[in-house]
Amino acid sequence: MNQVITVTATRQSAVRGSVDPHLSIRHYDPDADLMLLHFGPQHPSTHGVFRMDLHLDGEIIVKATPYVGYLHRAVEKLCEKLSFVQQTPIVDKNDYVAPMTNEQALNMAFEKLLGVEVPRRARWMRTLFAELQRIASHLLALGTFCIDLGGALGGGSTAFIHTFRERELILDLFEEVTGARFHYNTHTIGGQRHDLPAGFAAKVNAALDIIEARIPEYEAMSLGNAIFQARTKGVGVLDGQLALELGITGPILRACGIDHDLRRDAPYSAYDELVPKVIVRQGGDTYARMRVRFDETAESIALCRKAIDGMPEGPINGYKPIRQPTMAKSAGGQVYVGIETPRGELGTFVIGGGDTPTSPYRLKIRPPSLHALSAIPYIMPGATVSDAVAILGSLDPIMGEVDR
Amino acid sequence: MNPATQSALIHGAVYGTIVCLAVLTSIAMGIWFERKFAGRMQSRIGPTYTGPVGLLQPVADVVKLLQKEDIIPRDADHALFNLAPPLAAIFSLAAAAVVPFSAKVISADLDVGVVYILGVGGLMVVPTFMAGWSSNNKFALLGGMRAIAQSVSYGVPLVLATMVPVVLAGSLSVSGIVDWQATHHWFAVWPILPGLPAFLLFYLAMLAESNRIPFDIPEAESELVAGITTEYTGAKFTLFYMAEYVHTMVGSAVAAALFFGGWDGPFAPGLHWMVLKTLLIFVSVYWVRWSLVRFRSDQLMDLCWKRLTPLGLGLVFLAAAFVQYWPGGAR
């Protein structure tokens, strides 16, 4: 119970010395003094079916234990049974706020396993889609965070519905390309399945103009508001070193002052040509996390503009056209591909070969949200119940990808 | 029973019935308006289906809620659990008894009306905590404890803000204060320095007392599921829901009477002016509600005790100084 999560041997002692999530509970007799509150799974602001067991001393959290697994759908096992080309729509549902990046991660892993080259236009399209998806995802994260702070029947929902409206614009763009609003199934091994329709660039620019014009409005509605700042600043402070130990990536890590972004540090798709400006903030509190997401939205808009304006011509798929599910065969080998999704590093580890060469022997997805949730035992103690929802909201977990 | 007693009782009962029904009808329309208003704020259109432009939506809601099955948790304290909702409704309506809706329409013209309003307003915390404790639910308990934390926070600023018109008019009777304003100035207009800030202080305390965002801390549906009403269903939930709106409405009426001259106004009958002022304040509460996020319990306490309490005392003394030393202030 009192064990710290196992971390790399060299740094273990440092972490254990600075933070012990369960230290404070030793001062209490659990049966007499503390209130054990099951927070979730059926709770309005646990972002899906997630459960925390909170030990409360009055309103103050003494210990928080996260439980995951309520949404387990055996995606990885399912992928072992399906052939390579059949798996894309399955992983759409993992991170259900950013389906595009799920597809991208999976297909990039398969391409690496099968040794397929992706044409330049397809790589640029992937970058465009990923950045559009990032805008949609970050805006939604801001909206749901406001709901956590302000309630579903109040100012929070006003911010939420406005950000949701902008997400709609981006879903319309995706629908234009793929015909689907959620299960895009547009990434495939070797490139893209659907080419950009005529006049798409104008539509993207129009949508981006609208979103860009409204960004100051969102800032006034959320991050610029005095009550919002009072509720978020200094709440749930996460130490950068601890975040590294826990494997936390993405906006949460960058909010701790650690300059890490796979798009720049290990470029994939077209990020070698379209280098993003990485947003880093100090502080590591709830406000910094939301601020990083918000500033990244603006950066992504700029990146999208570059991507759509400089979109090269050429083929969109470098692999043979799909005729049958069993067309892709792997000879074996292991690959790991990590990409920067809106939530952090989404890793896909694939072992090829096995009995059926048309499907992976083992597929493992490393979801960024799961690692983000592992910070809960460290940053929750000392906060109040009100802060708990703010902290959880700022970690922006998507239970679909946590439980898979 | 002597004739004076009899006539007082009949007066109270008749006007009480009229006022209560009027308040309930206007909150039904108020809920409809709030939903339309919130819809416009959020780029949607609000209710449309029930009746013309959705006007019957609150009626449909109430009928639906009354039809719901009544579930009482096994572990709850049944007597307290059942008693809390009607008490909440009664206490929230009670303050309306001494509010003059026109020069004539007042159920009970108490000479200590202001103290009575503060008293029954403060009583609201009792059914709230009763509900929180008797549900035997941890979310409800947290909500109940927060309600008490809130009531010890806003109480003092509320009393101090109310004292400003009392000092200025030299009367504890609500109708006396309105009469003073009708013959002199509305207190929110003149003397503007203690008057307008005192109204804002009263407004903040009223938001806190009627559990409205940014102070809807005892309910806090994103934190405590539904706070004190977590275990309530059907009619009992309706009563809590109603009590909240009634409280806001009556609070708006009191604010209109104390700071905006109540029924005083040109061209139209006094009742119209009173209703108009009340509704404007009522709507502004919802404007605030659909714009802001909520405070934390300890932040509310900090705000009330470290900022608003000294501010309120300062305003009371400005008012007293105005009465004493401003030429014509004591007229």
Added chain:
Amino acid sequence: MHSGWLSVFAFLVVSSLIGFGLLAASRVIRVRSKSDSPLKHRTYECGEEPAGLAWMQFHARYYVVAIFFVLFDVEAVFLFPWAVVLRELGSAAFVAAVLFVVVLMLGWLYALRKEALQWQ
């Protein structure tokens, strides 16, 4: 003036009739479930089995503030009669009340400095 309070009493009777009347109306028109399950009467705790009763010692972190609340509310009760008769009594009453409140504010400052107005 007793008649005012009698009217208030009548008003409260009317508002209780509304409160309890709504409950009675609901008794008439509400549905009754034919099936009953012990799970339905279980206390809600996010879909999990409740971990013990909620009737327990609760650490209210604001008890010092609550004491201050009583103090300041009593002070306000003292000020109400003063507020009404301020006109008749004139400057002497004003000065007396200022002194009274200045003493209280000193106490408030002391509490503020001692951080007694924080959550404990």
